[in-house]
Amino acid sequence: MPSSEFHTDPAPLYLKTKQMIINKIQSGEWYYNFKIPSEAELVKHLSISRMTINRAMRELMSEGYLIRIQGVGSFVAKQKGQSALFKVENIADEIQQRGRSHSSQVIIMETIDLNDAESSIKRLDFQQGTPIYHSLIVHYEDKIPVQIEERYVNAEIVPEYILQDFTKQTPNKYLNHVAPATEGEHIVEAVLADKQECSLLNINPKDPCLLIYRRTWSNAIIISNTKLIYPGSRYQLKGKFGL
């Protein structure tokens, strides 16, 4: 890491320093619990003043990348995917914000006609006789499956849902565009995945998973009913409230 490149192009030094450290972490060169160079060492190697290095590392700590212990050193923190709990985030955006690559595979995309019994059991409170689209998509983060997204969508409100290519744009993003939710409900549970789900997520049947049921309405009309499954070992949900 020669100091030359660091001082040429315009961009705050503390930002370039942060990016450099994030890159090392995401490339795996600086792995979990790795003791990264001290502030003094980075000052020397990068020819940047300590206050600037300090700011970069302090911000990385508050962003969850580093653990810093006075008198000991700075260490790479455990990295887990995180999802905003009650903010309906787009998983593709989340993954990209972490500097990873998102991809997805559409397993099912069909029109269905539920009878009342099925509708009740699956908690689909659509109006009787409403045509419904059913999709099942697996999302990957750097080729590792991190979420199964199974949706039942109100075909009357979003008739073109079934025509979309959801490897290019997530259902979340599409729906937010054509029929943004005004209300929603979440139910979160810890469960074991069934055989098909284990296979899609490439996990062990004993691995605990987060299961989220999410129903959204747009002006009191139900738009979609979603079941999301995350492997517990690869995902966290995070939320903040207040101020």
Place this chain on the structure above:
Amino acid sequence: MPSSEFHTDPAPLYLKTKQMIINKIQSGEWYYNFKIPSEAELVKHLSISRMTINRAMRELMSEGYLIRIQGVGSFVAKQKGQSALFKVENIADEIQQRGRSHSSQVIIMETIDLNDAESSIKRLDFQQGTPIYHSLIVHYEDKIPVQIEERYVNAEIVPEYILQDFTKQTPNKYLNHVAPATEGEHIVEAVLADKQECSLLNINPKDPCLLIYRRTWSNAIIISNTKLIYPGSRYQLKGKFGL
């Protein structure tokens, strides 16, 4: 804001500066969209160097208290809407609302002194040297264990925590009374319980559990850090958002 008080007691200047600003905002003296004093003015009035003022204001911006515009000034940001979603429910009330009976058992109640390493690793961002109370309580619904509640509490803010009888009133209720949270953070995961936890919850080691880390602040001072474990088979987390 005389500079005298600011330089007497020990506490980082940037933190005292942040606190001073938050107080003005919460008292209403500095209301929504109010243009607060510039860095240069605070430097003069507080007799603190600009870098320190800058850090305080920069952090307040990233925490959502301020909006800062280069060349213009710093303004009080809009208060975020309270999300009923994250209404921190009292488990005793929840259980009683279902018509069941709640009881609890206090397993641990002690004062501890964390060193920095432990504190960092456990994400306990208490101020260095802050005395901390540690409690571990099991909650029962009709004699069936449904939650393990492990708390680390700021003993400086809530000195009488350790004197309470938490079989009579939950920590949640007590804390809401003496130091209501103004901000909070949740992290939700699916995990397997460890041996002690399985024993306390009377579950099988293979049963998936919901793990919730919840940290709460009162006016930017951390109040408590809680780890909640629910057996997946006996508990769901529910939330609603929107109009």
Place this chain on the structure above:
DNA sequence: TAGTGGTCTAGACCACTGG
């Protein structure tokens, strides 16, 4: 142009950790 925030520096003192 004057005022604002954005960044950077070189050096300083401190508290804490480990050997």
Place this chain on the structure above:
DNA sequence: CAGTGGTCTAGACCACTAG
């Protein structure tokens, strides 16, 4: 003790906004 991060300072230059 030496090494580490935590904080603070005084001054500097810059980019941006407004009048």
